[in-house]
């Protein structure tokens with residue numbers, strides 16, 4: 119009998135240790151399902167060979183028949199205003215064809231050159247990547263063979279003229295080729311023109327784009343010349359019926375009133391096209407991509423324009439695509455030249471400031487730490503609500519615009535630097551339950567040793583203990599074990 123009791127004593131001690139271990143490990147078990155981050159930001163990390171990130175077109179100025187004809191005359195301070203707002207790139211569309219002789223040698227007007235020089239130098243002074251192109255050369259679209267010599271002569275003069283300018287000056291061959299300028303003709307013209315430019319500008323960045331008004335869908339027809347300093351551009355106005363509603367220069371002009379709400383279907387239409395561009399670039403030696411124009415005309419409602427602009431810009435950034443908004447201060451303008459101030463909604467949609475969000479926790483893991491756009495909503499949280507003797511209590515650092523999604527996830531509004539801390543409290547039930555198990559085990563063991571307890575008595579005690587533990591939800595294991603002991607003993 120003494121041997122039996124000794125064994126039993128050891129058994130009880132061991133089982134209570136085992137209970138404790140199981141109990142502890144159960145309490146440590148959290149739900150480890152990982153939350154996906156709301157935002158996948160790769161733009162800053164992407165090594166952009168193009169060195170461009172965010173740009174703006176100074177449209178309706180030098181590509182008008184005469185500067186000022188379309189309401190925009192480029193003022194020196196525009197470049198400072200643009201740089202200070204956070205852009206690093208400016209695209210200056212230029213209608214060279216309206217300022218050059220019609221016949222060989224197709225000389226470009228000197229005064230016009232001087233004007234462009236001035237504008238370019240003001241831009242470069244601000245350290246902006248400065249793109250000049252040939253814009254609105256409509257005649258070449260109708261009659262490519264009749265105008266290709268003139269086109270090449272224009273580039274020969276432009277490239278000679280700017281050959282000693284900073285490497286931050288980029289050349290873009292032609293805005294939105296279309297019409298009779300088919301893929302075949304355009305690819306040939308690209309090859310010949312790049313060759314001409316390279317005689318005087320061996321390493322300057324040259325931007326080329328596909329036909330179909332620089333459509334993503336026409337990238338497949340574009341042949342990139344063998345050259346290390348080529349950037350491929352495309353223009354993005356999808357859905358056209360939204361971005362060009364009421365556009366006077368489009369016939370028939372899409373009806374005014376169309377909104378862009380950012381529904382899943384609307385977003386998909388955009389991301390699919392951007393993905394097409396990225397896939398194409400990946401299949402073509404990872405050539406750098408440049409979304410040289412995108413924007414929504416002022417006849418669309420401002421909220422839709424802001425939503426669309428923000429979405430397109432961020433989606434391009436996610437894919438490592440540099441972008442250039444169309445345009446600065448005319449019909450799509452992000453800047454109000456009469457008031458002399460930015461349209462803040464549009465500017466914020468383009469250059470949203472980024473803020474760092476820190477999510478801290480002492481136990482388990484927290485997610486959501488990172489850089490986010492000003493004004494965005496981000497999911498942050500912890501991946502478990504119990505950790506050892508601790509249970510998650512609340513988040514510290516929440517603001518009025520944040521809202522709980524569930525017990526451990528919260529959607530926060532990024533309006534500045536945010537520090538969110540998970541606060542935990544000790545779960546007294548667990549240590550007390552474990553202590554109780556130990557205590558009972560010891561008492562039982564000691565009573566056996568001192569032969570105070572007899573078999574019948576300890577069965578009654580077991581039953582009582584069992585009934586008592588039934589009211590303790592966390593003690594299932596103990597119930598099983600006590601029953602187990604009873605069975606072995608009988």
Ligand code: BGC
Pocket residue numbers: 253293294411444
């Ligand atoms: C044209 C502009 C036009 C814009 C949007 C540009 O390429 O040069 O005249 O406003 O596209 O359609």
